Amino acid sequence: MASQAPRQYNFLLTGILQADRPRFKRTIQDLGGVVLEDVNEDHEEWKAKVTHLVANGKNPPRTAKLVAAKDVGAMIVHKSFLIESAEQGHFVDETPHLI
Numbered sequence: 001m002a003s004q005a006p007r008q009y010n011f012l013l014t015g016i017l018q019a020d021r022p023r024f025k026r027t028i029q030d031l032g033g034v035v036l037e038d039v040n041e042d043h044e045e046w047k048a049k050v051t052h053l054v055a056n057g058k059n060p061p062r063t064a065k066l067v068a069a070k071d072v073g074a075m076i077v078h079k080s081f082l083i084e085s086a087e088q089g090h091f092v093d094e095t096p097h098l099i
Helices: 021-030 043-049 064-071 080-088
Strands: 010-014 052-055 075-078
Touching: 010 021, 010 043, 010 064, 021 080, 043 064, 052 064, 052 080, 064 075, 075 080
Parallel strands: 010 052, 052 075
Antiparallel strands: none
């Protein structure tokens, strides 16, 4: 029986306060995820990779990141996803955190 490759987690952050960004980026990296940076410079590259968009509120503004994430079928989650994942020590089920 072939083993499955580990699930990839590639994140964009939108609407996250500057003061909170380092903590969330560290959480993502500590749990094995990747924070996609410089999205304005290589739009197509990050668009092809993004799996999750983390937003600050339940009704995020319609930004380029939000539109692109929706276009590629990325999961759009509330920042509570990262908070709970940090508490659990692994990425948790996205369902309760979906926006």
